[in-house]
Amino acid sequence: MALLLLLFLANILTISEGTCEPGIVKQIHLLRPRSGAGGNSIPGLSCLSWRLAVETNNIIGWKTVPEECEEYVGHYMLGKQYRKDSRAVAKEAFLYAQSLKLAGDGKDIWIFDIDETTLSNTPYYAQHGFGAEPYNATLFDKWVMEGAAPALPESLWLYNKLLSLGIKVVFLTGRHESQRNTTASNLKNVGYHAWNKLILKEPSKYSGKTAVFYKSKEREMLEKKGYRIIGNMGDQWSDLLGTNTGNRTFKLPDPMYYIS
Ligand SMILES: *[C@@H]1O[C@H](CO)[C@@H](O)[C@H](O)[C@H]1NC(C)=O
Ligand SMILES: *[C@@H]1O[C@H](CO)[C@@H](O)[C@H](O)[C@H]1NC(C)=O
Ligand SMILES: *[C@@H]1O[C@H](CO)[C@@H](O)[C@H](O)[C@H]1NC(C)=O
Ligand SMILES: [Mg+2]
Numbered sequence: 001m002a003l004l005l006l007l008f009l010a011n012i013l014t015i016s017e018g019t020c021e022p023g024i025v026k027q028i029h030l031l032r033p034r035s036g037a038g039g040n041s042i043p044g045l046s047c048l049s050w051r052l053a054v055e056t057n058n059i060i061g062w063k064t065v066p067e068e069c070e071e072y073v074g075h076y077m078l079g080k081q082y083r084k085d086s087r088a089v090a091k092e093a094f095l096y097a098q099s100l101k102l103a104g105d106g107k108d109i110w111i112f113d114i115d116e117t118t119l120s121n122t123p124y125y126a127q128h129g130f131g132a133e134p135y136n137a138t139l140f141d142k143w144v145m146e147g148a149a150p151a152l153p154e155s156l157w158l159y160n161k162l163l164s165l166g167i168k169v170v171f172l173t174g175r176h177e178s179q180r181n182t183t184a185s186n187l188k189n190v191g192y193h194a195w196n197k198l199i200l201k202e203p204s205k206y207s208g209k210t211a212v213f214y215k216s217k218e219r220e221m222l223e224k225k226g227y228r229i230i231g232n233m234g235d236q237w238s239d240l241l242g243t244n245t246g247n248r249t250f251k252l253p254d255p256m257y258y259i260s
Pocket of ligand 2: 178181
């Protein structure tokens with residue numbers, strides 16, 4: 001109510017001033033109450049800014065979600081916005097894939113990351129502060145070995161669309177080779193019924209290396225084998241940066257953790 005009154009007064013002021021560039025002045029007055037300036041504070045805005053900076057890779061190398069944003073991230077992940085944001089990415093990826101003229105020789109591949117891309121660990125993170133608690137490898141691995149992660153529905157939708165376009169799917173994940181069977185059955189159980197390759201990390205080969213290094217190397221090897229990476233989708237920038245990144249990359253939201 002107070003906001004409305006303020007808007008109303010701001011409009012009257014603008015109109016009565018009525019000198020130069022009234023449109024612009026009016027816009028500025030209209031924007032102020034909504035963006036939280038001029039003494040108006042909007043709860044949650046700073047966490048939204050934090051999330052935006054994370055998604056745009058401006059904030060990097062962070063270890064945990066800021067404590068005061070735990071609830072915000074929880075609401076985001078379990079509410080409609082996470083799904084809407086994911087849907088926007090999947091739809092855009094499909095429109096792109098559909099627009100391509102493909103050779104049809106089985107060498108056109110789409111790379112999907114797994115965690116927070118094709119599978120969702122939200123059930124785990126919901127019990128661990130949505131990323132506000134420090135990462136616990138023991139507990140997380142235990143969850144992975146349950147093989148109970150649901151699909152991110154938007155990615156499953158895209159996966160099926162890509163297959164129907166004749167595009168082959170390659171999963172490239174930071175999960176370890178020792179988690180192959182569990183991961184494969186988890187993928188199958190939630191609807192990813194077929195793939196060209198499931199590439200997991202060989203810890204001995206990549207010990208001490210970043211995800212950017214590991215994933216770039218594996219993509220390079222795929223291209224050397226004659227595959228064409230037409231699309232590449234992941235929730236981490238480290239899925240999409242480096243070399244041999246593919247013709248287009250698609251970033252899914254993930255405000256819960258950061259992997260370099
Ligand atoms: C991980 O969680 C287990 C079980 O709660 C606990 O015993 C262990 O100390 C934790 N590890 C770290 C590094 O926090
Ligand atoms: C994984 O499954 C394959 C065949 O299904 C089996 O031969 C292999 O022993 C399994 N590996 C582990 C680590 O369970
Ligand atoms: C992918 O990029 C390469 C290199 O720029 C280009 O030659 C190729 O036509 C592109 N493929 C598709 C399907 O757009
Ligand atoms: Mg991931």
